[in-house]
Amino acid sequence: xxxxxxHPSTLSVQEGDSAVIKCTYSDSASNYFxxxxxxxxxxxxxxxxxxxxxxxxxxxxxxxxxxxTAKHFSLHITxxxxxxxxxxxxxxxxxxxxxxxxxxxxxxxxA
Amino acid sequence: xxxxxxxxRYLVKRTGEKVFLECVQDMDHENMxxxxxxPGLGLRLIYFSYDVKMKEKGDIPEGYSxxxxxxxxxxxxxxxxxxxxxxxxxxxxxxxxTTEAFFGQGTRLTVV
Numbered sequence: 001x002x003x004x005x006x007h008p009s010t011l012s013v014q015e016g017d018s019a020v021i022k023c024t025y026s027d028s029a030s031n032y033f034x035x036x037x038x039x040x041x042x043x044x045x046x047x048x049x050x051x052x053x054x055x056x057x058x059x060x061x062x063x064x065x066x067x068x069t070a071k072h073f074s075l076h077i078t079x080x081x082x083x084x085x086x087x088x089x090x091x092x093x094x095x096x097x098x099x100x101x102x103x104x105x106x107x108x109x110x111a
Numbered sequence: 112x113x114x115x116x117x118x119x120r121y122l123v124k125r126t127g128e129k130v131f132l133e134c135v136q137d138m139d140h141e142n143m144x145x146x147x148x149x150p151g152l153g154l155r156l157i158y159f160s161y162d163v164k165m166k167e168k169g170d171i172p173e174g175y176s177x178x179x180x181x182x183x184x185x186x187x188x189x190x191x192x193x194x195x196x197x198x199x200x201x202x203x204x205x206x207x208x209t210t211e212a213f214f215g216q217g218t219r220l221t222v223v
Contacts, residue, residue: 001170009151032210043115043201043214044154089153093210097142097161098169101154 002027004092006102014110019077021105023090026071030092033066033073034099038087047088048075080109114138115215117202123221130189132218134202141207143185145169145177148199148217157200160185161207192222 003026013019025033031052036044050057050064050073057064061080066073077084087106091099118133136143142161146154146169156169158177166177174196178186185204189196199219203212 004153006153034211036214041216043203043216045214046211049211095210097144097159097205097207097210098156099154099210099212100156101146103151103153 002030002092002094002100004090004100004102006090006105008105009103010106010108012108012110013080015080015082017080019075019080019084019107019109021075021088021090021107022072023074023092023102024070024072025092025100027092027094027100028071029094032093033064034091034093035062035064035075036089036091036101038089038104040086044089077107080107082109082111085109115202115204115213117200117215117218119218120216121219121221123223124189124192126193126222128189128192128222130192130220130222132187132189132200132202132220134185134187134215135183136185136202136204136213137183138204138206138213139182140204140213141182142205143179144203144205144212145175145185145187146201146203147171148201154201157187192220194222196220197222 034049038044090102144159202215
């Protein structure tokens with residue numbers, strides 16, 4: 001099955017700086033790569049996703065890049081704000097419904 | 112907005128008890144999922160269902176079963192709870208043919 005590895009497990013950044021989270025996957029058939037944000041006491045929520053026919057996607061301060069050859073994808077958050085503090089999960093999917101998740105990254109934005 | 116509601120936020124059960132975790136979604140989604148979330152392990156799929164009365168095992172189904180008698184409701188059953196099933200349980204749903212999953216707020220289960 002698919003194996004998704006995520007790094008780092010924790011990340012502390014100064015407000016206004018950038019944050020980068022990296023994931024690798026094992027199944028070359030995977031073609032959908034979402035990122036979820038989980039705030040304290042809540043379930044994960046989709047923040048951005050990318051499909052294998054696209055190399056980069058941006059939505060305001062967040063962007064995701066995908067390197068299919070190397071089987072890795074990354075989340076970039078620019079101009080971090082306190083509300084960006086959360087746990088972030090990457091995931092990969094080769095089917096219409098099944099997601100394999102990384103272990104998660106706890107991001108703390110210092111004021 | 113899609114709403115996925117889990118019946119309990121916190122639950123404490125005794126070893127050996129039969130435990131039911133309930134999940135209801137209000138957007139007519141075909142797919143429903145149960146995940147388990149543990150620190151350092153991320154979200155691991157226990158079971159999923161793509162239609163009423165249909166179910167498939169995920170990555171860690173041992174010790175669990177599920178029931179989907181109605182499209183909007185998906186139940187996770189721990190036949191005989193054990194302490195190693197202490198965890199956060201997350202329910203999710205998605206439309207058939209799509210991968211975006213909508214999650215409930217989670218149920219933190221403690222087995223003592």
